[in-house]
Amino acid sequence: MEFRISDRMAAMKPSVIREILKQMSDPTLISFAGGNPAADSFPKEAIARFSAELLAEDPVGMLQYSVSEGVPAVREAMKQFVNRRFHVVRESDEALVVSGGQQVIDFAAKCLVNEGDTVAVEDPAFLGAYNTLRSYGAKLVGVPMEDDGVDLTVLEHVLKTQAPRLFYCIPNFQNPTGKTMSYEKRVGVYELCAKYNVPILEDDPYGELRISGEDVPPIKSLDQKGIVIYAASFSKILSPAMRLACCVCDKGIAQRMVVAKQCCDVHTTVWSQRVCARVLTETDIDAHIEALRDIYRRKANRMLNALDTLCPAIEHTVPEGGMFVWATLPVHIDMPAFVAKCLEQKVAVIPGNVFFVNESVPCQSVRMNYSSPTVSDIDKGVAIMADVLRSM
Ligand SMILES: Cc1ncc(COP(=O)(O)O)c(C=O)c1O
The missing domain is CATH 3.90.1150.10 (Aspartate Aminotransferase, domain 1)
Structure with a gap:
C-alpha cells in the first residue's frame, strides 16, 4: 500500500x-x-540483583499497569536524588517519572507548541531535540553558543521579536560542544525568559558527569515563577536501556504532561522504575x-x-x-x-x-x-x- x-x-x-x-x-x-x-x-550487578529480588517479592506489582505520574516511591527517590546538591524541586513542582529525557522534550513540545510556532534553541544543540520539536511543526530559531553558553543579546532579541513558545537549552556539558553555561548566564537566561514569559526547557542528561570544575546550580533551582521544565535523565548514570528520566516542573504544566504521557505510553516501565529506586536508595549512588x-x-x-x-x-x-x-x-x-x-x-x-x-x-x-x-x-x-x- x-x-x-x-x-x-x-x-x-x-x-x-x-x-x-x-x-x-x-x-x-x-x-x-x-x-x-x-x-x-x-551498575550491572545491582540491576540484576534488584531485578530478581523485586520480581520474586512482588511479581504482580512488577508486571501490572501502573500510574502515569510514576510509582510514588520512585518519584520520591528521584526527587531526593535530583535535590541532593541544589534545591531543584520546589513545593509547587511535581517530579514525574518519564521514559527518558527525550520524552520530556516530546511532551513539552506536545503541550506547548502549535504547528508553525517558533521555538528558540541553542545553536548548535542536540539533534534529537530539534527533530522532536520539528515533528510538532515548530519553526526553530537558533541562538548562537558562546564559550559560556548562549549569546544573551541574541536570545533577548529572539524572545522580544519572535515570542517563541519555548527556549530549549542544555546548560551542562552541552551536546555537541561540551560547553557549560556559566552561573551568570543561567541567571541571565532565567531573567530574560521570565521577563518575556517564555518557558525554559532545561535538558540535563550529563550534569552528574562532571570531571573538573565546580557544579553550577541548574536554572530550575532559580525558578521562583515556575517557568522551567527540567529533565534529569538516568540514561548516562544507570543505563539508557532502562529509559528513565525525572521531569521536574510546576504542578500546572505537570498535569498536562501527564495527559501527554497517557496518550503516549501510559506509564514508564514499572520494572525499570522500581529497580532504579532501589539503586538510588540502597546503594551508594554517589x-x-x-x-x-x-x-x-x-x-x-x-x-x-x-x-x-x-x-x-x-x-x-x-x-x-x-x-x-x-x-x-x-x-x-x-x-x-x-x-x-x-x-x-x-x-x-x-x-x-x-x-x-x-x-x-x-x-x-x-x-x-x-x-x-x-x-x-x-x-x-x-x-x-x-x-x-x-x-x-
Ligand atoms: C542533550 C540530550 N538530551 C536528551 C537526550 C536523550 O536521552 P534519554 O532519552 O536517553 O534520556 C540525549 C541523548 O544522548 C542528549 O544528548
Missing part, C-alpha cells in the same frame, strides 16, 4: 547520526561518533557516580592530550564533563572531506554542521565522543586523524 504520510512526518528525515551509526557495524572501525555510555559504566567520573575523566584527558600532541592545528573545547569534545579544523581544511577521509581510514566523527538549525551553515567543527571508545582506540583514532590532517 502507498501510505499517505501526514504533513507532520513527511518533511522529517531520520536522525543523521543514527543513520551514520547504522553504517558502523565494522568492528575494526574506531568510533568517536556515538554518544553511548562506556561499556564498563553500568560512589557509583564518582567511579563514572573517574572513567570519563581518564578518557577525556586522553583525547584532549592526544589532540594537543598529535593535532595541534585543531582547536577544541575542554569540557568539564559529559561525553563530547567539539573540535575545530583549520580554515583551509575541507571539513566534510576530512570526515570522509577519516572514515576511509576507519575513524568516525560527526560533521558539526548537522547540529545546527541550518545544516548548510559553513562549519569547520566535528563532534568527538570520548565515553564509548577505549583509551587505546582514543590514541589510535586521534593518530589517524592527525595523519589525515597532514595528508590534506
